[in-house]
Amino acid sequence: MTNTLISNPLLWSDVPDVDPIRIGNVYYMISTSMHSMPGCPIMRSEDLKHWEIVSYVFDTLEDNDGHNLHGGNHIYGQGSWAASLKYHNGIAYVCFSCNDTKAFYIYQTADIEHGPWTRTVIEGLRHDPALLFDEDRVFVFYGNGDIYLTELLPDLSGVKPDGIQQLLFETEREGIGLRCEGCHAYKLNGYYYLLFIEWPREGNRRRRQICYRSRELLGPYERRVVLDDDLGYHNKGVAQGGIFDTPSGDWYAMLFQDHDAVGRIPILVPMTWEADWPVFGYDGKVPAQFTVPLPEKPGQPLVISDEFEYEEDRLALQWQWNHNPDHSSWSVTERSGHLRLRTADPTPSVLQARNTLTLRTEGPACEATVLLDTSGLQSGERGGLIALQSHFGTIGVRVDEDGRRWLSMCVNDGTGGDRELAATPLEGELVHLRIVFNFADSIDEATFHYSLDGSSWTVLGETLHMKYTLDHFMGYRIGLFAYASSQSGGHADFDYFRYRRLED
Known part of the structure; x- marks a missing residue:
C-alpha cells in the first residue's frame, strides 16, 4: 500500500463546521451551507486528501419569502448551521438547527450518496447539535456555554416525552470570550466524549479545541484543552470538527480554520490516544504535511469549469x-x-x-x-x-x-x-x-x-x-x-x- 501525502490546509475553500464519519473504507463529511441551495453537501473521500461532493441532504429547506429572496427578505447568515452527521445500523442521519425558522431538523436515509432523505422538524433551536446513539437510545447535545442534553425517540421522529431533557453542565466562564460551542459527541473506550471550541480572552486569545469526558452520560465531566495551534496563520486557531478512525485503527480529526475572506477551511489533524484522552497533532502542533497509509484516489474537484453542455436542466453538483x-x-x-x-x-x-x-x-x-x-x-x-x-x-x-x-x-x-x-x-x-x-x-x-x-x-x-x-x-x-x-x-x-x- 502506498501512502498519500496530506498538505494543510486540506481544502483551501469555504467548507465550514465539518463533521466526518467512516462507512467501511469510505469517508464522508458534511458542512454548513446556510443560504446556499441545495444544502448540506455530502462529501466523499477514500484517501482523506481528495474530497468530492456526491449529494446534498435537501434541494430546498423551506418555501417562504426569506428563503425565496422575495419582498426584500433573505436568510443570509441563517439557514442550516453546523450539521451533525452520524451512521447507525445502516442508516445515515443528519441534524441541524435553522436560525430563521427557529426549528431543529433531522434527516435520514439508507443511501448516503443517493438518498432520498426523509425529514422531521422539531420546534425550537438546538445550537450546534451533536447526535449520539447509545445502544438503543439516542441523544442530542447542544448549546453555547450552557450545554444541554435531550433524549429523542428511537426513530428520531421527535423528543422522547419521558426521556432526559436537562442542562448537562456549564462550561468555563473565567477568562473566556466565546464559551464552548460546536459540540461533537462520541462514546468510546468506556467514556462519553464531548468536543467543543472556545475562545479565551487571555493567553493566545484564539479558538482552541476542548474535550470533556465522563464515564457516565450525566457526568460529572472532566475538561482538557486538547489543541491550541494556528498553523502559523495570524493567531487563528484550528478547531471545531469531528474525529474518526480508519479500518487499521489510525485516528484523525477533521477541523477547520478561519481564513479571512476565502472562508472557513478544513484542516486534517492526526490524532492518538493517551490515558483515554484524545491527543491532537504532533507535540501540540498541527502538521503542515504528513502522510496517511491510504492509496491516493483523486475525485472530482470542488470547483469546476462548465461549458453548459447538458441534456437536461440539472447542473453539476458543484453548483x-x-x-x-x-x-x-x-x-x-x-x-x-x-x-x-x-x-x-x-x-x-x-x-x-x-x-x-x-x-x-x-x-x-x-x-x-x-x-x-x-x-x-x-x-x-x-x-x-x-x-x-x-x-x-x-x-x-x-x-x-x-x-x-x-x-x-x-x-x-x-x-x-x-x-x-x-x-x-x-x-x-x-x-x-x-x-x-x-x-x-x-x-x-x-x-x-x-x-x-x-x-x-x-x-x-x-x-x-x-x-x-x-x-x-x-x-x-x-x-x-x-x-x-x-x-x-x-x-x-x-x-x-x-x-x-x-x-x-
Missing part, C-alpha cells in the same frame, strides 16, 4: 444557488451550450436577485471567466459576474432606458444596493468577463476585467478589498447573475464558465 432558485427562470437546455438566466422579480440589488448561481472560491488565488451574450437583456436589466459576500463586487452589463449597453463595475453602497464605480459603453452584444481573487497571506483582493476578443483584457473599476462579514457568514463565492431593476422579462446567456486556480 449551488444563492437562496432558493426559481426553476421557471433558468435553463441549460433552452439554448444548447448556454446557461440562460431569466430576470425574475424586479429588485434594486444584486443581493436580492433570484437565481444567482454560485461556486466556492479557492486559495491562494483563483480566477473565473465567462462569455456573456447580452442580446436578451432588456432596458433596466443587468447580467454578469459577482464576488459574492456582503461586501460584494460585480462586473457585468447594464442596459439603460434607451437600450444602450454599458460595461459596469459595482460594489455594495453600504445598504446592500449597487454603487457603480466605473462604466464604459459596450459596442456589440458579446463580452468576456473575469474576476481574479487573491487570498494569499490574507491579501484578500479581487480585480475585475473584461475583454471583447477573449485575449486582450482591461481592468474595470477598483480593486475590491474583500471582507468576511458575519451578516453573510460565508466565504466569497463566484456568482453568475441576471436581474431587473424595474420590469423583468429579459435574459442573460452564459456561453461558458471557465475556472482556474492560481498556485503560489
